[in-house]
Amino acid sequence: MTGFDVFAIALVLLVIVTLFAGVKTVPQGFDWTIERFGKYTRTLTPGLNLIVPYFDRVGRKINMMEQVIDIPEQEVITKDNATVTVDGVAFFQVFDAAKASYEVANLTQAITVLTMTNIRSVMGSMDLDQVLSHRDEINERLLRVVDAAVSPWGVKVNRIEIKDIVPPADLVEAMGRQMKAERVKRADILQAEGQRQSEILRAEGAKQGQILQAEGRREAAFRDAEARERLAEAEAKATQMVSDSIAKGDVAALNYFIADKYIKAFGLLAESPNQKVLMLPIETSSVLGSLAGIGEIARATFGESAASASAAARRGSVPPAGSTPPAVPPAGPTLPPQR
Numbered sequence: 001m002t003g004f005d006v007f008a009i010a011l012v013l014l015v016i017v018t019l020f021a022g023v024k025t026v027p028q029g030f031d032w033t034i035e036r037f038g039k040y041t042r043t044l045t046p047g048l049n050l051i052v053p054y055f056d057r058v059g060r061k062i063n064m065m066e067q068v069i070d071i072p073e074q075e076v077i078t079k080d081n082a083t084v085t086v087d088g089v090a091f092f093q094v095f096d097a098a099k100a101s102y103e104v105a106n107l108t109q110a111i112t113v114l115t116m117t118n119i120r121s122v123m124g125s126m127d128l129d130q131v132l133s134h135r136d137e138i139n140e141r142l143l144r145v146v147d148a149a150v151s152p153w154g155v156k157v158n159r160i161e162i163k164d165i166v167p168p169a170d171l172v173e174a175m176g177r178q179m180k181a182e183r184v185k186r187a188d189i190l191q192a193e194g195q196r197q198s199e200i201l202r203a204e205g206a207k208q209g210q211i212l213q214a215e216g217r218r219e220a221a222f223r224d225a226e227a228r229e230r231l232a233e234a235e236a237k238a239t240q241m242v243s244d245s246i247a248k249g250d251v252a253a254l255n256y257f258i259a260d261k262y263i264k265a266f267g268l269l270a271e272s273p274n275q276k277v278l279m280l281p282i283e284t285s286s287v288l289g290s291l292a293g294i295g296e297i298a299r300a301t302f303g304e305s306a307a308s309a310s311a312a313a314r315r316g317s318v319p320p321a322g323s324t325p326p327a328v329p330p331a332g333p334t335l336p337p338q339r
Contacts, residue, residue, distance in 0.1 A: 096154025
């Protein structure tokens, strides 16, 4: 092998090595920065790319996919001087490979430290109750602050989540007692409210019952007054009829009217619950006169047949003229006690 052959073989090998050095294949999800003599010139995107061999070289290989960082545990003192242990997680994505490569030395460490610092700042301005019950608000405030801080680095923080908040054991016990007391208080309030509502409903029912009873009494009084009015009208009409009969010369109607009232009055005396023995000073002639008046009314009303029957009854009970009437005791019959 001559010298020329060796030179040709070396030249071919150099060309092959140069071609391989100038062709770069960037995988999907990554961006590569290119430096020429140590200075950034451009960024290679995923796919096949060509660079100038021996002058350009790959500087940084930046992951452009969304990444997650665990925020380590740290103690935070809240506004009301309660110490809690907090940890979290952050999700970020690089959108400018050049800035992420040359604007910050260690991107992951910088985001972690910045997030921990802002967690202490945000949660330190809140009370313990707010810290435990307003995680969404804490996450939102952290995301807003941290995203604005890392924006010059070509990074977008998508989410920051607080994973766990652990208060001290004695504080947890005190919170349990407070929660129990609050539950008991709510139960007492609900029971008192129920009793108050029950009393109100009972009072409303009693009021409605009294109103209905009053309306019933009013209706009954109205009915009684109407009945008395009708009775008075009937009495007035009867009296008017008797007065008309008297004006026409018919005295029998008056005798019937008086006898009816007379007998009803004694009937009421006999029905009295306190009456045990009733002495009735009734004269026979008065009763017979009343019977005669009744007979006259019957003759005028029912005709001669009824009048003959009444006359026969009167002949059987009235002694003939000139005879001595039987002796009538001065006092009426003794009635049995009323039960």
